Amino acid sequence: MIRFEQVNFSYEDETQILHDVTLQIPNCSTLALLGASGSGKSTLFHVLLGLLKPQSGRVLVDDMDIVPLKERKLTEVRRRMGVVFQDGALFDSLTVGENVSFHMRECMDLSEEEMEARVQEGLDYVGLGHAMDMMPGELSGGMRRRVAVARAMAAFQPAIMLYDEPTSGLDPITADTICDLIRKVSTEECLTSIIITHRLKDAFKVADRVALFKDGRVYYEGTPESLMDSDDEYIQRFVA
Amino acid sequence: MLAAISHQARHTLFEIQYGVHLTLGSVWAVFTDFRRRDVVEQMDILGAGSFGIVALTGLFAGMAMGLQFTVELSVYGAKDYLGKMVTVSIIRELGPVLTALMVAGRVCSGMASELGVMKVGRQVDALKVMGINPVAKLVMPRMLAVLIMLPVLTVLADAVAVVGGYFAGAVVGKLSWSTYWAAVDQGLTVQNLVGGVVKPVVFAWIIGAVGCTSGLLSEGGTRGVGRATTQAVVKASILILISNFIVGFVVLKMLGWA
Ligand SMILES: Nc1ncnc2c1ncn2[C@@H]1O[C@H](COP(=O)(O)OP(=O)(O)O)[C@@H](O)[C@H]1O
Ligand SMILES: [Mg+2]
Numbered sequence: 001m002i003r004f005e006q007v008n009f010s011y012e013d014e015t016q017i018l019h020d021v022t023l024q025i026p027n028c029s030t031l032a033l034l035g036a037s038g039s040g041k042s043t044l045f046h047v048l049l050g051l052l053k054p055q056s057g058r059v060l061v062d063d064m065d066i067v068p069l070k071e072r073k074l075t076e077v078r079r080r081m082g083v084v085f086q087d088g089a090l091f092d093s094l095t096v097g098e099n100v101s102f103h104m105r106e107c108m109d110l111s112e113e114e115m116e117a118r119v120q121e122g123l124d125y126v127g128l129g130h131a132m133d134m135m136p137g138e139l140s141g142g143m144r145r146r147v148a149v150a151r152a153m154a155a156f157q158p159a160i161m162l163y164d165e166p167t168s169g170l171d172p173i174t175a176d177t178i179c180d181l182i183r184k185v186s187t188e189e190c191l192t193s194i195i196i197t198h199r200l201k202d203a204f205k206v207a208d209r210v211a212l213f214k215d216g217r218v219y220y221e222g223t224p225e226s227l228m229d230s231d232d233e234y235i236q237r238f239v240a
Numbered sequence: 241m242l243a244a245i246s247h248q249a250r251h252t253l254f255e256i257q258y259g260v261h262l263t264l265g266s267v268w269a270v271f272t273d274f275r276r277r278d279v280v281e282q283m284d285i286l287g288a289g290s291f292g293i294v295a296l297t298g299l300f301a302g303m304a305m306g307l308q309f310t311v312e313l314s315v316y317g318a319k320d321y322l323g324k325m326v327t328v329s330i331i332r333e334l335g336p337v338l339t340a341l342m343v344a345g346r347v348c349s350g351m352a353s354e355l356g357v358m359k360v361g362r363q364v365d366a367l368k369v370m371g372i373n374p375v376a377k378l379v380m381p382r383m384l385a386v387l388i389m390l391p392v393l394t395v396l397a398d399a400v401a402v403v404g405g406y407f408a409g410a411v412v413g414k415l416s417w418s419t420y421w422a423a424v425d426q427g428l429t430v431q432n433l434v435g436g437v438v439k440p441v442v443f444a445w446i447i448g449a450v451g452c453t454s455g456l457l458s459e460g461g462t463r464g465v466g467r468a469t470t471q472a473v474v475k476a477s478i479l480i481l482i483s484n485f486i487v488g489f490v491v492l493k494m495l496g497w498a
């Protein structure tokens with residue numbers, strides 16, 4: 001379970017980005033975080049990863065507040081998370097295979113064969129078994145995201161998956177493929193997932209609940225269907 | 241206007257602070273999280289690409305010095321001292337400075353752009369999330385690689401330059417190798433050698449710290465990276481020239497002026 005409790009955050013320039021954000025994501029469920037660009041979605045994501053420290057509030061991962069944690073402890077928490085950053089954040093000096101095996105190579109004692117087998121398995125899972133030796137620069141946007149998913153799942157079996165705009169900048173068909181993949185990942189493994197997106201369609205495809213962000217505040221929270229039925233003016237504009 | 245200056249000053253202070261932070265972090269990482277493969281890889285990238293241009297720089301700097309000094313010294317009938325003149329000016333000044341400037345041009349920009357792309361592309365965050373310390377993985381290997389390679393490259397440039405000086409002396413002043421070499425030998429004093437080794441170490445630190453700092457502090461997408469890259473080279477070059485004077489002064493002061 002992930003719980004944000006009254007999280008307030010501002011960057012160094014002191015304009016407040018997150019205002020009293022309170023959200024709860026039960027185990028084995030998927031939350032879609034919707035919102036206009038610049039509304040603070042990625043910022044919340046980085047707070048959850050412990051990359052940014054909120055000025056006040058608590059961020060609970062399985063009942064442990066991660067805000068006061070030091071880097072060492074954070075690493076343990078992060079091992080339970082698989083992260084797909086905006087645009088994938090693949091290491092572009094490494095091949096696709098090396099990207100997927102990167103975490104294992106750095107943190108685990110595995111033989112080359114074992115590692116190769118797991119990389120192959122991971123890439124097959126996202127439908128990119130043939131791309132092992134390609135460089136990230138040679139991949140299309142959709143392929144990069146899929147490799148990022150494979151990388152996020154490769155090393156430790158994550159209990160939590162986080163996706164930052166996995167479908168933005170993709171054509172609708174590729175975006176649907178990514179959504180299907182996310183759906184497959186989270187149902188097969190019973191994962192707790194947060195997916196940031198501004199496509200309503202993604203939310204319907206993958207999410208149990210949605211939260212709509214507006215200017216760093218949770219403007220609406222509920223099921224995707226109830227979001228559609230709302231007669232609030234801003235929501236109407238957002239879903240239109 | 242005043243606000244802009246104070247903002248700039250604060251930013252510069254922050255950069256210096258961050259550079260020191262990266263340096264200390266790298267020293268710490270050498271003992272706690274040493275990554276031999278990354279260090280060797282960086283040394284390879286740095287060395288393999290730099291030997292050629294550094295040797296070429298040394299050769300022509302030495303020949304140019306040899307040419308000018310031969311003509312001037314001949315006026316006083318002192319061209320037998322050519323070797324000493326060339327050696328002193330190369331080892332103390334030109335060798336370290338030119339090598340550092342060449343390496344700064346190649347390596348500082350490379351570090352800044354590589355790390356900048358990793359920063360804005362969130363690859364640095366991806367490392368952190370995987371529990372890998374970016375300073376140990378990215379900064380320490382680069383800093384250590386320059387720290388090892390720059391003195392080596394400087395000695396290479398020095399040696400090539402001294403030989404280059406002889407070519408000029410032989411062609412213009414009909415100097416023999418034994419005369420030239422005897423004078424070179426006189427130039428190889430403790431002061432000169434100490435100064436010649438201390439300088440590259442200081443310059444290497446400047447190149448590593450400026451390159452990594454600029455890269456990791458770059459913001460604002462690919463344009464920000466471009467800006468960080470060019471600024472890194474300019475900053476490093478200026479700092480090299482300033483510290484060259486300071487280190488030269490301190491070494492002479494400590495070891496005597498002669
Ligand atoms: N490193 C930063 N420093 C200062 N402000 C930032 C930084 N990153 C993002 N912001 C600001 O925070 C706000 C929210 O950004 P972000 O969380 O990236 O939005 P979203 O992901 O919803 O598009 C924006 O106004 C943005 O300008
Ligand atoms: Mg974002």
